[in-house]
Amino acid sequence: MSIRVQRFPSAPPSAALAARAAAIVLALLVAGIILAGTGASPLKLAGQVIKATFGSSFGLEDVGLLVTPLILTGLSVAVAQRIGAWNIGGEGQFYAGAFAATGVALFIPGPSVVMLPLMFVAGAIGGALWILIPTLARAYADVNELITTLLLNFVATLLVYWVATGPWLDPGGQALATTARLPHDIPEFWGIVHWGFPLAVVITILVAAVLAFTRWGYEVRIAGSNPQAAKYAGMPFRRHLILVMLLSGAIAGIAGMFEVAGTVHRLQGGISNNFGYLGIMVAVLARGSALGVLAGAALMGIILNSGIILQTQGLNVSTVLAITGLILFFTAIGDELAHYRIIRTEPAKA
Amino acid sequence: MDLIAGLIQTSILAGGVLALAALGEVLAERVGVVNLGAEGLMALGAITGIATVVAIPNPALGFLCALLVGLIVGCVFAFVTVYIRANQVLCGLALTLMGTGLAATIGKAYSGMPAPATFAPIAIPYLSEIPVIGRGLFTQNILVYLIYIVLPIALHYLMFRTRHGLNMRALGENPAAADAAGIPVQKIRFWYVAAGSALAGGAGAYLTLAFVPSWSEGVVAGRGWIAVSLVIFAGYRPLNAVGAALLFGLITSLGFVGQARNWPIAAPVLSMLPYLGTIAFIIVPVVAWQRMRRIMAAPAALGEPYYRDVR
Numbered sequence: 001m002s003i004r005v006q007r008f009p010s011a012p013p014s015a016a017l018a019a020r021a022a023a024i025v026l027a028l029l030v031a032g033i034i035l036a037g038t039g040a041s042p043l044k045l046a047g048q049v050i051k052a053t054f055g056s057s058f059g060l061e062d063v064g065l066l067v068t069p070l071i072l073t074g075l076s077v078a079v080a081q082r083i084g085a086w087n088i089g090g091e092g093q094f095y096a097g098a099f100a101a102t103g104v105a106l107f108i109p110g111p112s113v114v115m116l117p118l119m120f121v122a123g124a125i126g127g128a129l130w131i132l133i134p135t136l137a138r139a140y141a142d143v144n145e146l147i148t149t150l151l152l153n154f155v156a157t158l159l160v161y162w163v164a165t166g167p168w169l170d171p172g173g174q175a176l177a178t179t180a181r182l183p184h185d186i187p188e189f190w191g192i193v194h195w196g197f198p199l200a201v202v203i204t205i206l207v208a209a210v211l212a213f214t215r216w217g218y219e220v221r222i223a224g225s226n227p228q229a230a231k232y233a234g235m236p237f238r239r240h241l242i243l244v245m246l247l248s249g250a251i252a253g254i255a256g257m258f259e260v261a262g263t264v265h266r267l268q269g270g271i272s273n274n275f276g277y278l279g280i281m282v283a284v285l286a287r288g289s290a291l292g293v294l295a296g297a298a299l300m301g302i303i304l305n306s307g308i309i310l311q312t313q314g315l316n317v318s319t320v321l322a323i324t325g326l327i328l329f330f331t332a333i334g335d336e337l338a339h340y341r342i343i344r345t346e347p348a349k350a
Numbered sequence: 351m352d353l354i355a356g357l358i359q360t361s362i363l364a365g366g367v368l369a370l371a372a373l374g375e376v377l378a379e380r381v382g383v384v385n386l387g388a389e390g391l392m393a394l395g396a397i398t399g400i401a402t403v404v405a406i407p408n409p410a411l412g413f414l415c416a417l418l419v420g421l422i423v424g425c426v427f428a429f430v431t432v433y434i435r436a437n438q439v440l441c442g443l444a445l446t447l448m449g450t451g452l453a454a455t456i457g458k459a460y461s462g463m464p465a466p467a468t469f470a471p472i473a474i475p476y477l478s479e480i481p482v483i484g485r486g487l488f489t490q491n492i493l494v495y496l497i498y499i500v501l502p503i504a505l506h507y508l509m510f511r512t513r514h515g516l517n518m519r520a521l522g523e524n525p526a527a528a529d530a531a532g533i534p535v536q537k538i539r540f541w542y543v544a545a546g547s548a549l550a551g552g553a554g555a556y557l558t559l560a561f562v563p564s565w566s567e568g569v570v571a572g573r574g575w576i577a578v579s580l581v582i583f584a585g586y587r588p589l590n591a592v593g594a595a596l597l598f599g600l601i602t603s604l605g606f607v608g609q610a611r612n613w614p615i616a617a618p619v620l621s622m623l624p625y626l627g628t629i630a631f632i633i634v635p636v637v638a639w640q641r642m643r644r645i646m647a648a649p650a651a652l653g654e655p656y657y658r659d660v661r
Contacts, residue, residue: 007657007659086439088443133629133633137633137637140637141633141636141637142636142643143632143633143636144582144632146386146439147575147578147579147582147632148629148632148633150572150575151572151575151576151579151625151628151629152625152629153572154571154572154622154625155622155625155626158618158619158621158622159618159622161618162616162618162619165618166616166618277447280443281447284440316454316455316458318450318451318452318453318454318455318567319451319455320451321447321450321451321454322447322448322450322451322452322455323451324447324451325390325443325444325445325446325447325448325449325450325451326444326448328440328443328444328447329430329440329441329444329445329448331440332430332436332437332440332441332444333430333434333436333441335436335437335440336434336435336436336437337434
């Protein structure tokens with residue numbers, strides 16, 4: 001009998017899950033060792049984080065507030081991945097959604113009951129419009145959407161920074177570099193967590209259901225795993241691609257609308273807080289599963305919140321970004337290693 | 351006249367960052383590996399450059415250290431993508447997040463401090479006195495001449511005029527055939543990806559030691575991604591890449607001129623130009639000239655890890 005390692009074309013879900021858990025533990029371990037090297041005590045910091053996060057309902061509310069946009073930006077990336085597209089532009093679509101919702105709120109008068117749904121629609125349209133050019137370029141000229149969506153992030157960031165410091169600057173003049181306070185708030189749902197949170201969960205479940213149980217969802221899945229087969233089977237690949245990418249942009253745009261109308265209440269530069277980039281992380285942790293996004297977002301929310309808690313200890317948002325990158329790096333390695341299995345082979349008897 | 355002279359000088363200076371990073375990306379992509387970590391490598395190079403000259407005020411040393419950091423991090427990236435064969439897109443994004451985050455964390459202490467030693471422009475005698483173009487072309491720092499002339503010509507010769515270059519390009523087109531011909535696929539991939547990463551690190555140091563020249567969070571500002579896009583626009587050719595970088599230097603410097611001359615356009619809007627320009631330049635050519643798609647096509651095996659035993 002001999003033992004050897006063989007690579008299989010697909011990784012079993014249990015191995016992929018184990019790879020993710022190992023990646024997170026490893027990344028936190030590496031971060032802890034580096035922190036210890038700078039003289040901090042990682043165990044003490046970890047204790048502080050756990051106490052501040054789970055010790056009170058305030059801590060959990062903070063996490064809930066961070067999880068809301070992460071669910072949607074994660075879902076946005078996961079949806080695009082279903083058809084094999086990389087939407088790295090969640091950050092830009094988030095800004096575009098927040099921008100469009102703010103524009104509607106500031107310049108159209110009306111009662112909140114009407115205005116909030118209108119802002120929601122505006123956010124979705126803003127996000128979808130922001131991905132329109134990369135979508136058409138990919139669909140009709142096969143231009144790599146990964147790079148075009150990403151480059152538009154910088155444009156959106158500048159656009160929001162510009163309107164918040166220039167044309168839409170708060171005329172009241174109390175706040176620097178932000179627009180006036182929006183007249184409409186998404187009402188609170190639990191503590192400081194607004195109704196955007198349950199809505200984000202509902203949207204995720206809806207999208208998951210559509211992808212899992214409808215003919216359209218089935219065709220999208222086929223088109224994502226084998227475009228050639230989908231085309232031969234007569235599925236309208238291009239139409240599906242365009243719709244899925246626009247949906248992906250719209251979801252990220254809704255995240256922006258929730259953030260500006262539920263959490264921040266003013267449009268300002270940096271409002272996205274890297275949620276778009278962290279959404280990539282959420283989708284990767286979720287392994288493309290729409291429901292897995294909820295778990296991935298919860299985890300990323302806790303990590304992001306830890307970074308905010310530790311800000312007083314000399315850590316900052318950039319450190320969290322670096323640790324996130326480390327998790328992603330180990331996850332990518334783990335995902336590949338999960339394809340290998342040790343197999344035993346009996347030598348053939350002569 | 352003064353405007354044109356200034357424009358030429360700034361364009362060349364600004365394009366240098368992109369040219370160096372793009373040359374690094376050409377190396378990696380020609381052997382079949384997409385390195386989306388360019389942005390993170392540049393951030394690491396940028397902070398390494400500034401941290402080095404703060405300790406020892408010698409810009410050449412700062413640049414070398416940035417190359418070295420790029421090489422070391424590039425070796426890790428290359429090992430993971432070439433030997434372990436992990437997903438290149440994910441690893442690249444991870445590298446960008448790690449590099450940007452780590453550089454910003456380290457950079458807190460150096461933020462806003464002007465570089466104590468920089469690459470100063472050297473005026474070449476006589477040539478720099480040519481009216482209009484002389485100052486722009488011949489009063490530049492030493493890196494500019496390396497990046498625009500020495501490096502691209504050397505790489506072009508290596509890639510298109512030597513047997514080794516043919517082998518190297520074969521890895522990007524058909525690694526299985528190259529393997530069958532006895533070319534060590536993974537070894538060559540590993541070293542070119544690492545070398546390309548070193549150049550990206552150097553591009554970061556160019557930013558903080560010659561172009562800006564100081565460190566601030568977000569100093570890289572998407573230039574790594576623009577460099578990746580330029581490589582597509584340049585059809586994966588070193589000489590084209592440098593030309594494209596120069597074009598983008600021009601777009602960037604138009605923004606500067608606009609701000610300096612008080613054009614009635616807001617500064618953030620002018621700052622959008624390079625990104626919008628990049629998007630236009632990778633979309634318009636393939637739409638306008640269908641033939642370009644074939645001529646400028648990416649290496650056929652780009653982004654695909656090579657498994658000898660899996661077909």
